[in-house]
């Protein structure tokens with residue numbers, strides 16, 4: 261690998277998007293199931309890494325970063341035609357929010373890579389570029405994870421979820437982190453569901469992604485002061501019967517998570533309704549996933 265270890269930050273990547281390596285061969289398209297599975301496994305690792313940051317678990321974060329890094333290398337070998345151009349970043353990630361936001365972007369870049377690997381019309385340049393963008397965004401979190409997470413420089417983010425609540429009852433320190441972490445987990449679930457051919461039962465990666473999403477939502481609801489159990493109206497969301505209808509349900513969960521975040525910060529009394537709706541659409545997804 262030829263990555264320049266510039267451990268600087270992420271959100272704007274310069275020199276990555278236009279400088280794909282020279283084409284030496286074409287990746288096999290659509291990519292074999294094993295390649296798609298390895299991308300979902302990596303996305304699940306990114307979910308664990310995000311959770312380590314939310315929980316300030318520095319040791320686990322280093323391990324999960326290293327696991328993800330080697331999973332990236334495996335994928336690089338099977339789908340790209342060369343090394344990525346030097347990574348040049350603007351700014352530096354110094355906060356948990358910044359790192360989690362970069363991991364959310366990584367997850368979306370990986371979802372794009374997975375989709376482009378399913379499309380026989382994708383060019384090798386597109387695949388290389390997807391990969392290098394995902395890797396660059398992920399790698400930008402390294403300095404934060406190895407030198408800031410858990411130190412005093414990490415500030416209030418070192419506190420546990422719901423350790424510091426405001427007069428409205430929610431944890432303003434962790435609400436944004438746990439909301440973005442929920443998006444990171446839901447994105448992995450969508451990718452896992454996208455890889456299942458219609459008519460097939462859920463894969464083990466999808467079951468794992470579902471459990472991870474449930475755990476992440478539970479942490480988000482804790483930060484929002486809406487932890488279960490609470491009484492919700494009976495669910496009206498019909499159970500999903502195939503990957504496609506399950507994905508549509510996950511989209512509803514994503515949009516409702518966004519509402520849960522904004523309703524909580526607005527303190528408008530809608531937060532519990534939002535989490536009830538999230539629970540009912542997650543049950544609808546589970547009707548397919550557990551079948």
Ligand SMILES: *[C@@H]1O[C@H](CO)[C@@H](O)[C@H](O)[C@H]1NC(C)=O
Pocket residue numbers: 361364365368439440443
């Ligand atoms: C996560 O990424 C998606 C896709 O890029 C974006 O739409 C969403 O706003 C991001 N979420 C946060 C909280 O940054």
